[in-house]
Amino acid sequence: MTDHPSTYRADPENVGKIDWDDRASLHLKDDGDGVLDSMKRLRSGTFAELISQVMAMPAEDREKYVIEKAGDREFSAGEIEGLSKRDDFPA
Structure with a gap:
């Protein structure tokens, strides 16, 4: 997994590209977020x-989950499905 900043010398890195190897975690959609x-x-x-x-997962179960990616960005089931269909998604 990569663990590097998204900018270097204030120039954005990999604009428009997704870092598929970035750290992420799977959460229940309504787990309350917060300090813990x-x-x-x-x-x-x-x-x-x-x-x-x-x-x-079965399609009806996907709505229960979100993926949290580095930088506190949450991806919903619809976004996850869209990402899985990208040409650059690793097989």
């Missing part, structure tokens, strides 16, 4: 691994 949020994660891994895990 990291303790509520169900799984952790790379962003691509967690997208694959969510997409392996």
